[in-house]
Amino acid sequence: MTFRSKQSILVLFFTLSGNLFGLSKDEILRKGKELYNGAGSCVACHMPDGKGQKGTVPPLAGSDWLKGGSARSIAISLRGLAGPIKVNGKHFYSAMPPQLLFDDEKLAYILSYVNNAWGNKEAIIDKEQVAQARKELPQDVFTPETLLKRFPFDQKYNRKNGTFTPTFDDLVSQITEPIIYRTFMPGASPAAFAVALPGNHYFCWDAGECRLRYAWTKGGFIRANQNHWSSNGKPVAQFNGVPYYRARTTQLNDQTFDALSKTNNKQPIYDTSEATDFPITLKGAGEAPTYLGYRLVDGFPKFRYSMGKYVITELIRPNANKSGIQRTFTVSPTVETTLRLTPNSQATISSNRGNLSPDGTLVLTARESNEFSILIQPREEAN
Incomplete structure (x- = not known):
C-alpha cells in the first residue's frame, strides 16, 4: 500500500x-x-x-x-x-x-x-x-x-504553481537594491539567508543559530541559477570569492566555498562543527538564542532573536559610502553586553559604542547596549 x-x-x-x-x-x-x-x-x-x-x-x-x-x-x-518557487502565481526565492x-x-x-x-x-x-x-x-x-x-x-493548479527561472544570479555585476535569498548556505545550518547589498557586499546570516557567518565582496553573489536550484548533487548554494570576514566558529583556515562546504557533507545539512560558543553574552542570561524572525527596513533585513527575557535585533546594511557592512544592534531590556568579533588581516572592525579590544571583544554598558553599530570593511576599501 x-x-x-x-x-x-x-x-x-x-x-x-x-x-x-x-x-x-x-x-x-x-x-x-x-x-x-x-x-x-x-x-x-x-x-x-x-x-x-x-x-x-x-x-x-x-x-x-x-x-x-x-x-x-x-x-x-x-x-x-x-x-x-511559484505559489499562486507569484515568485519566491525560497528554501525551507x-x-x-x-x-x-x-x-x-x-x-x-x-x-x-x-x-x-x-x-x-x-x-x-x-x-x-x-x-x-x-x-x-x-x-x-x-x-x-x-x-x-x-x-x-498547474499554471499558477511550480518553478521559474531566477532573475538574479552570479552574473549580476552591480547590486543596486538588497537581494535576500532564503537558501542553504555552506558552513551554516539549513536556516540560512544569503543577502546582497548595494556596493556589492554579500553575507550569510544563520537563522538556525542567530549569527552572522561570513561576508564577502569579490567574485559576485551566490550562484542562484537553475544549476544551483536543482541542487546539481549539492544541497548548498555556491558563492564566488573568499570571505573577507568570517566569525570565529571553526578551525578551518581555508575560507573558500569548497572548504566551507565540507561542513555540510551529511544529511541533513546541519553544520555541527559550528553550533557552540555563541558570540553574544548578556549579563545574567544563560539561555541559548532563539530565532524570532525578521522584517525588512527600507529593504534591508532586521533579524530578531531572544536570550531568555532579552530581545536582540540586528539590522545589516551597507555603511554610508558602501565600503562595508554595518551591523546595528539593539538589546531590550538593556543589559551589560559582550560581543566577540573576529579580527583578521583582510578586514577592519570598528564600533560606535563600548570598548573594543584588539582581540575583537566588544564590552558595552547597559546604556550602550540600547543601540550600537559595528562596521566591518575589507581592508583595501577601508584605506
Missing part, C-alpha cells in the same frame, strides 16, 4: 470517527497553533497570518500547494524544499529547512493547523502519516521539480 493510499484511509477514518490523536478537531488545531507560533518555529518566516514575506517566503494562507491531499506538505516539512526539531505527533499537529487556518480547508493529519512519510521519502532535499514529479498538482 502506498503512502498516498494510506493517507486517504486515515482521512476517511477521521471523517467517520470525528477525531485523531484521541482529541477533538478543535483541540488538535489549538495544539498546532501553539506549536506553529512558538519562538523560532514556523511563524518566524511564514508570519502569524500565514502570508509569508514578499519575494522570499511563500504564503501558507490560501496556498494551492496545500491542495490535493497532504502528502506534498508532509514531504516539504520532513525533507525541506530548495529552489525558486527540514523540520527536524518536531517529532511525528507535533509535526502532525502543526500541519493540521496550517491546513485549517486562515481560510484553508484541508485535512487533519495523523502522526502515522508523518511517520510513514519519514520512513519512505528519499533523504534528499526536494526542489519544486522533484517534489511535483512525486506529488503532482491537479490540472487546474
Whole structure:
C-alpha cells in the first residue's frame, strides 16, 4: 500500500470517527497553533497570518500547494524544499529547512493547523502519516521539480504553481537594491539567508543559530541559477570569492566555498562543527538564542532573536559610502553586553559604542547596549 493510499484511509477514518490523536478537531488545531507560533518555529518566516514575506517566503494562507491531499506538505516539512518557487502565481526565492526539531505527533499537529487556518480547508493529519512519510521519502532535499514529479498538482493548479527561472544570479555585476535569498548556505545550518547589498557586499546570516557567518565582496553573489536550484548533487548554494570576514566558529583556515562546504557533507545539512560558543553574552542570561524572525527596513533585513527575557535585533546594511557592512544592534531590556568579533588581516572592525579590544571583544554598558553599530570593511576599501 502506498503512502498516498494510506493517507486517504486515515482521512476517511477521521471523517467517520470525528477525531485523531484521541482529541477533538478543535483541540488538535489549538495544539498546532501553539506549536506553529512558538519562538523560532514556523511563524518566524511564514508570519502569524500565514502570508509569508514578499519575494522570499511563500504564503501558507490560501496556498494551492496545500491542495490535493497532504502528502506534498508532509514531504516539504520532513525533507525541506530548495529552489525558486511559484505559489499562486507569484515568485519566491525560497528554501525551507527540514523540520527536524518536531517529532511525528507535533509535526502532525502543526500541519493540521496550517491546513485549517486562515481560510484553508484541508485535512487533519495523523502522526502515522508523518511517520510513514519519514520512513519512505528519499533523504534528499526536494526542489519544486522533484517534489511535483512525486506529488503532482491537479490540472487546474498547474499554471499558477511550480518553478521559474531566477532573475538574479552570479552574473549580476552591480547590486543596486538588497537581494535576500532564503537558501542553504555552506558552513551554516539549513536556516540560512544569503543577502546582497548595494556596493556589492554579500553575507550569510544563520537563522538556525542567530549569527552572522561570513561576508564577502569579490567574485559576485551566490550562484542562484537553475544549476544551483536543482541542487546539481549539492544541497548548498555556491558563492564566488573568499570571505573577507568570517566569525570565529571553526578551525578551518581555508575560507573558500569548497572548504566551507565540507561542513555540510551529511544529511541533513546541519553544520555541527559550528553550533557552540555563541558570540553574544548578556549579563545574567544563560539561555541559548532563539530565532524570532525578521522584517525588512527600507529593504534591508532586521533579524530578531531572544536570550531568555532579552530581545536582540540586528539590522545589516551597507555603511554610508558602501565600503562595508554595518551591523546595528539593539538589546531590550538593556543589559551589560559582550560581543566577540573576529579580527583578521583582510578586514577592519570598528564600533560606535563600548570598548573594543584588539582581540575583537566588544564590552558595552547597559546604556550602550540600547543601540550600537559595528562596521566591518575589507581592508583595501577601508584605506
